[in-house]
Amino acid sequence: MTHRLTLQSIKQVTHNVVHLTFDKPEGFDFTPGQATELALDQDGWRDEGRPFTFTSLPEEDTLDFVIKSYPDHDGVTARIPKLRPGDHVLIGDAWGAIEDKGDGVFIAGGAGVTPFISILRAKLAAKGTLDGNTLLFSNKTEADIILKDWFEKAEGLKTQWVVTDQKDPRYESGPIGVKMLKELVTPGRDICYVCGPDSMVEDLPKKLEAAGVPDAQIVTEDFS
């Protein structure tokens, strides 16, 4: 089913990421971590649906997205920052992707953090704390870290930032290795979620298994 949403607001999150807030159609439902196909309601773009993840909570009365742009080519994400309040997009129903399977370690690369925004927000709303959860978030540079302040202030959440293209003693340098995972993960207790580019989604489960995490406790989603 297609829903036509009206943009209420658009805010800059990082140099190439925006937070979009839309009105929510009556009765629209989703589970934190789920995504939808979103297309621009513009001539020539209505059939160009791309997957994006809801970052609002199901009980809120808006539908929010946090979207990273790739302005080097004329794709959907290059046009997203040019949207203005009152503009429209088309979305389908919510589907699949990552869902909450229990507390643990959330490992993200770049925009792969988006399902973890709503999952962690939902956990925090339900329990008042994110105690028992860790966010391990890898980016090229500090300027690419999405919602760093929010994650750092989230009650009980342990955060570990990794930057791969910047030398800075305040951050771990990449790539994420078995040693780092062993320090952050308690095998057998923690569910390990991995979401990011295909290289990360292929590589991290092997490293998690080497760190002692059973395959059944690894949840992945490829964002490439």
Ligand SMILES: Cc1cc2nc3c(=O)[nH]c(=O)nc-3n(C[C@H](O)[C@H](O)[C@H](O)COP(=O)(O)OP(=O)(O)OC[C@H]3O[C@@H](n4cnc5c(N)ncnc54)[C@H](O)[C@@H]3O)c2cc1C
């Ligand atoms: C389940 C799921 C949920 C997602 N949720 C989010 C989200 O919430 N927020 C978010 O920011 N992203 C999310 N993504 C990623 C998002 O879908 C892509 O960034 C988006 O589809 C890119 O659309 P586009 O039209 O700009 O690029 P497209 O034209 O669709 O480009 C497709 C691919 O081509 C590559 N490409 C593009 N331009 C070039 C170029 N000039 N040269 C070489 N290669 C190029 C890109 O790397 C990309 O992988 C999600 C992906 C999945 C699978």
